[in-house]
Amino acid sequence: xxxxxxxxxxxxxxxxxxxxxxxxxxxxxxxxxxxxxxxxxxxxxxxxxxxxxxxxxxxxxxxxxxxxxxxxxxxxxxxxxxxxxxxxxxxxxxxxxxxxxxxxxxxxxxxxxxxxxxxxxxxxxxxxxxxxxxxxxxxxxxxxxxxxxxxxxxxxxxxxxxxxxxxxxxxxxxxxxxxxxxxxxxxxxxxxxxxxxxxxxxxxxxxxxxxxxxxxxxxxxxxxxxxxxxxxxxxxxxxxxxxxxxxxxxxxxxxxxxxxxxxxxxxxxxx
Amino acid sequence: xxxxxxxxxxxxxxxxxxxxxxxxxxxxxxxxxxxxxxxxxxxxxxxxxxxxxxxxxxxxxxxxxxxxxxxxxxxxxxxxxxxxxxxxxxxxxxxxxxxxxxxxxxxxxxxxxxxxxxxxxxxxxxxxxxxxxxxxxxxxxxxxxxxxxxxxxxxxxxxxxxxxxxxxxxxxxxxxxxxxxxxxxxxxxxxxxxxxxxxxxxxxxxxxxxxxxxxxxxxxxxxxxxx
Numbered sequence: 245x246x247x248x249x250x251x252x253x254x255x256x257x258x259x260x261x262x263x264x265x266x267x268x269x270x271x272x273x274x275x276x277x278x279x280x281x282x283x284x285x286x287x288x289x290x291x292x293x294x295x296x297x298x299x300x301x302x303x304x305x306x307x308x309x310x311x312x313x314x315x316x317x318x319x320x321x322x323x324x325x326x327x328x329x330x331x332x333x334x335x336x337x338x339x340x341x342x343x344x345x346x347x348x349x350x351x352x353x354x355x356x357x358x359x360x361x362x363x364x365x366x367x368x369x370x371x372x373x374x375x376x377x378x379x380x381x382x383x384x385x386x387x388x389x390x391x392x393x394x395x396x397x398x399x400x401x402x403x404x405x406x407x408x409x410x411x412x413x414x415x416x417x418x419x420x421x422x423x424x425x426x427x428x429x430x431x432x433x434x435x436x437x438x439x440x441x442x443x444x445x446x447x448x449x450x451x452x453x454x455x456x457x458x459x460x461x462x463x464x465x466x467x468x469x470x471x472x473x474x475x476x477x478x479x480x481x482x483x484x485x486x487x488x489x490x491x492x493x494x495x496x497x498x499x500x501x502x503x504x505x506x507x508x509x510x511x512x513x514x515x
Numbered sequence: 516x517x518x519x520x521x522x523x524x525x526x527x528x529x530x531x532x533x534x535x536x537x538x539x540x541x542x543x544x545x546x547x548x549x550x551x552x553x554x555x556x557x558x559x560x561x562x563x564x565x566x567x568x569x570x571x572x573x574x575x576x577x578x579x580x581x582x583x584x585x586x587x588x589x590x591x592x593x594x595x596x597x598x599x600x601x602x603x604x605x606x607x608x609x610x611x612x613x614x615x616x617x618x619x620x621x622x623x624x625x626x627x628x629x630x631x632x633x634x635x636x637x638x639x640x641x642x643x644x645x646x647x648x649x650x651x652x653x654x655x656x657x658x659x660x661x662x663x664x665x666x667x668x669x670x671x672x673x674x675x676x677x678x679x680x681x682x683x684x685x686x687x688x689x690x691x692x693x694x695x696x697x698x699x700x701x702x703x704x705x706x707x708x709x710x711x712x713x714x715x716x717x718x719x720x721x722x723x724x725x726x727x728x729x730x731x732x733x734x735x736x737x738x739x740x741x742x
Contacts, residue, residue, distance in 0.1 A: 307600075307604060308604075309600060309603055309604065309741070311741060329606040329607065329608070330606055331606075332604050332605065332606040333606035335604055337600060337601070337604055339597050339600060340597075341595075341596045341597035342596055342597070343596060343597050343598050343600055343601035344596055344598065345529065345533055345592065345596070345598060346596065347532070347533040347536045347537055348529070348532060348533065348536075352529075352532065356525060356529050357601065357605070359521070359522075359525045360522065360525060360602070360605035360607055361605060361606065362518070362521075362606075386536070402601070
């Protein structure tokens with residue numbers, strides 16, 4: 245997954261995110277344990293695992309909003325602390341709760357965030373985003389009256405309004421009908437073509453099978469990876485359900501999905 | 516407009532827009548404040564004569580109680596729908612978000628206080644408008660002191676489940692000095708022979724409290740919001 249990468253010296257842009265031996269502890273509970281992985285531009289990485297596996301914590305760490313207890317996350321050659329606020333301009337986050345203000349209209353929501361990101365030509369960017377979300381004719385309606393699918397489309401445009409390099413999705417397919425899922429998958433593919441780094445946490449294995457470039461299966465805060473030719477659902481079942489997540493089968497990768505290759509430190513800890 | 520003030524203005528304008536549509540905080544806070552004064556008036560006014568010195572205490576305790584109610588909901592909009600994450604991810608100085616939220620609370624409390632002052636003056640026969648500018652200064656500084664601490668605590672507690680209990684527990688011990696200064700300064704203005712020098716002293720102390728706690732709040736908001 246590693247690629248040759250020269251970070252832009254004058255901006256916080258980057259083409260690779262490296263998570264090195266990261267653990268995150270909340271009191272006595274360990275949410276993540278010795279996680280290491282690398283995400284590169286032009287890839288869609290899937291975080292899979294049961295509830296409480298640490299997917300959302302890992303997304304929070306990648307988003308810079310959660311600091312690791314140990315280990316570090318590097319964006320290009322800088323940590324979040326070194327890059328400061330400018331790095332956050334390169335991160336987009338779409339969570340299950342859509343980060344919208346339901347009392348505001350679709351346009352007002354986007355205008356607010358365009359202002360927060362100090363975007364050039366905000367009115368034009370907002371107009372484009374509304375068109376892209378298919379909400380141009382509902383732009384001045386309050387979000388409260390929107391369906392889940394409409395809100396989701398708006399929230400996606402909000403997360404992408406500032407053209408971030410790293411785009412994080414937490415359960416993006418939940419509550420969407422089939423057409424909306426297909427539209428979201430197409431958008432994810434377009435983002436991959438635009439060389440974004442896309443990390444998504446999901447339970448919808450059928451939807452993402454064939455979409456992901458790499459799948460990372462988490463259980464109890466640790467990476468469980470598989471590497472044979474079965475479908476994603478079979479791999480997931482083998483890692484989480486059948487084997488309790490404790491074993492890693494041997495064999496070459498195959499099919500539409502390859503499995504993320506953690507660095508050595510993680511292999512030692514997860515073995 | 517500097518980037519810092521622009522962000523504060525954006526947050527304030529957004530809060531005002533939301534509030535103008537549902538008026539949730541304004542109505543609940545105002546209703547509570549008016550009820551508070553009315554109930555106190557039944558206890559402290561006998562035969563049209565208020566207990567001496569009661570008006571200043573009732574004015575400030577009403578501001579504190581209704582202010583706590585408003586502060587408890589200050590970050591509720593951000594907590595619902597995870598909008599807080601969207602705000603914190605924006606590449607802005609995070610204390611500017613705090614300033615925007617604080618200004619929203621101050622505007623709300625200003626409206627509440629305008630009603631409460633008139634009501635206290637009427638029900639308690641208190642000469643609150645005799646030294647209107649001094650009273651205005653006391654109210655402004657006292658409200659800034661109370662709300663600056665309260666907004667910070669409200670942000671701190673936004674991710675906790677029992678924040679409704681914790682907010683007053685944390686807030687009152689820290690803001691008791693503000694309330695004492697406010698009550699003492701207002702009492703100095705309302706007594707039969709107003710003690711303007713004493714009122715000035717309390718105003719000066721309130722100013723010092725505000726300076727210290729506003730600085731602390733701006734300084735600590737960023738680490739408080741980082742997990």
